[in-house]
Each structure stands twice: as C-alpha cells, then as structure tokens.
Amino acid sequence: MKKYQNLSLLLLLSFLIFSCASKEKIVYYDNAGNDISNSVQKVNTRIQPDDLLMIIVSALDPNLALPFNLTSTTAVTRGNEAGVGQQSQQLYLVDGNGNIEFPVIGQINVLNRTKEEVIKELKSKISVYINNPIINVRIMNFKVTVQGEVNKPGVHTITSERLTVAEALSLSGDLTIYGNRKNILIMREENGKRIAKRIDITKVDFINSPFYYLKQNDIVYVEPNQTKVNSSAVGPNVSIIISIASLLITIATLIVRK
Template sequence: MKKILFMAILIAMASCIPQKKLIYMQDKSAEKEYSNPYQKAEQITELYKVQAGDYLYIKVNSTREEIDKLYNLGSNQQLTQLGNATSAKYFSYLVKDNGTIDFPYLGEVEVAGKTTTEIRHEIQAKLSRSMDSFSVQVVLTNASFSVLGEVRKPGQYPMSRDQITLFEAISMAGDITGFGKRNQIRIVRPTPGGSTTINVDLTDKNVIDSQRYFIYPNDLIYVEPMAIKQYGIGETFSFSMISWLISIGLFINTLNK
C-alpha cells in the first residue's frame, strides 16, 4: 500500500508542469546568462529552392491564343476549378531526379536549386528568342509542410504561399498539447545539399521575425514530448483525480493500521 501511495505522490509531483513552460513569446532578457540566439531575418520570400519531386505550374501568356496553347498544360480557369493540389499536379511539370522539367519546344530546362522567380526569368529568356509580347507565370503547386509529435492534429498541411510563420503552422495543427516542449521545436528542412535541423524556442519572444520563425515547403516540424508523457497521463487526467487517489490511499492506509 505504501508503494502505491508513494507512486501516486510521485506522479502528482511530476504532473505539475510549470506555467513558464507553456507560455509563448516570453521576455527572457532579464534571465541570468541569457543571450539572444536569434537574428532578425534579412530576407523572407524567395528563399525556397525547387527540388526533385516538386511540381511546377507554368503558364505562358501572349497576345496569340494559338501560341499559348503550344506551351500551356492548362488554363488559369482550369487550375482554379480543380481547387486542390493533387488535381493541380495534372497541369504541372514534375521536376525529375536530374533536376529538370520537360518544357514544350524548349526540351529539358534545369530548375532544381532555383527559386520560382529565377525559373520564370530563365524561361522568359529562352522564349524571347522566338516570340515577343508575352509573360510567364511559375507557381509551386505542391507547397506543403508536415507536423509530428505533441500537437493536437499531426499531419501534412498545404501552404497558401511559399512561406508561413511557425505559429501559423502550429495553429493549423491545432496547437501544441500540454505535454509538448515549446522550447525545443525542431524543424527538419530539405535542401539541395541535404536535410538540416533547426532548433527553435517558441517561449522566447525574440524568435519572432527571425530567420527561424518561417516555414518553407517540405519542412517537417517535430514537437518533442515532455518526460511526464512516459507515465501515460493524458491531458484530460485531472489533478483532482490524483488528489482523490491520494486521499483514498491515505484512508485505506489508516484502516489497515
């Protein structure tokens, strides 16, 4: 009986999560030995580099409809009517393993490692040799990110633009649970040179507007669980329930004396 009582007390003590670990964007400047690890982002947009496996929607707009049809897989109206990224891929160019796409009449065009703006400029330059009075639109149609770990709705989420904030991403996943380490968020980011891991502390207000504050296509966000999760205690486990168990244990212990 004493062992059961001891375990109940131990769990009760371990279950007390300090509020400081749950609050976002705290001012830590007054803390001893604190040093701001974040620097303000100098650039936010145009940072994502296209990779193998991505899908690009490319539309050529000119003054001649018959010319447009030669280069375009689908019209803007068709893309809008499809309404989802999966269907949009049918009207997009797949970036092959060698980093190229097969574009009508231009053949293989190297796109990996370039931004959508750089790709647009390159295609415009190639087409300008044979046509004039036109424009080119390039859109990444598979932009998405994934969230795993201690969030309420883990999964893969589409992005409405090529970069969103970390708080926007977390909110789409239903926020971090009461047992998620808000000060130890990991972002796994694929790059042309291999994946990199970025550590972020969401309890530090200085993370806002830093380079680590933004999420890009194909990023993976991982929220590590607190050690208390090993006890199998869920968020709905009430502290009053723990108190009740301790009271029952004390009562039974008294009867056994």
C-alpha cells in the same frame, strides 16, 4: 488528532509543489518586444525533385503563347448527369535530376532555383519567339508535416509558399498541454543534405531564425514534455505503484497511532 492534521498538511503541500506549472513553460513569445528584428526575412522557396510546377505563358496575342503551354484536361465529376467537366491545368513534374521538359524549348534544369530565377530563364528563351511574354510559375504541392504533441498531426498542403512555424502549428490545432514548447524539432533537406534545428517558441527570438519560415517538405516534431513522459512510465506500472502507495499509507497510519 494533531498528528493526523500534520500528515494531511504535508500531503497537501507535496501535491501543490508537484502540480504547480511554471508560466514560462507554456506561454508563447514571453519576451515579445525585446528580441524581434526590425527586418522581415525574405522567403526564397527553392524547387526540389518531385515538385509539381504550374507554368503559364501569356502574350498580347494568346495564339502565340499556345505552343508554350501544356494542354488543359477535363475531369468529369462522378454522378454529374449533365456531363459538365472541370478544367485543370497540367503540371510539370520535376524529375530526380531537377529537370522538366518544356514545350518548344526542351529540357530545363530548375533544381534549387527560385521561381524568379526560372521565370528569368524562360523569359529569355521564349522572347526569341514572342515579344514581352508574361510568365507565371507556381509550386502546387508545397507541403509540411507536423507530428508529435499537437491536436491534429498530419501533412498540410498549402496554396501559399510562405508558411511559418506558428502557422503550421495552428493548422495542426496547436500544441497539446503535453507538448514541449522549448524544444521543437524542425528537419529539412537542403542541397542534398538532411539538417535539423530545435527552436523554443516560448521566446520570441525564434522569429529571427532561418527555420521560422518553413520550406517544402519540412518536418516539424513536437516532443512530449516531462509530464507526459512520467505519465507514460506510470501507465504500465499502475498496480505496482498502487501497492507501494497502500504500503506507505499503512506505515504512516501505524506511525501516527504511536
């Protein structure tokens, strides 16, 4: 009887050892307060090919600004008996060389430029025709992709151009219990090159990384942790594992009976 008790205790201890998880592996910002920079990074989103830009020119006399704005289009909703449409502003599509065709002025290159830089150039050119023009520029298709061990993977298009890694993960329903919080991969295209960075969100110092703020078309990938990898490996071999476990139990029973 005592041998049975010892065997049961050994099995229980083994289960507890392998099932215990370290707090540091799942808690976010574990060292908060120690490594946070006092300065906040400035977000400078740069325009890329295939971006959709909304550019609106305003002036004290609205009629003077009309030639510098794309015409609005009216879309009628299906099933709308009244035939009332919704106005939508036409957008500028940045071509593969980073150019847009602007009314009156002609072709302008906006590749890798910030909104502030584009506004400055447009204001300089339009001021020849209008005194003190007001120009607004906005990227309308700012999006990031989140994949891997999150609850809602997918492509997220946002109205703002300021998106952090934490916000992107929240939009994706946060990480699953199987997500590796210490090795999140971020991939982006910058200056014609693909670059990648891995960050650890269990330590708050990732906030100071240049990858903390995501950029247009970034990809965030949450890889599975070892628990998920092990469970995936076990899946196709369940019958073998059960057979081995049965054999071990039989052997242990024979040993205890002696």
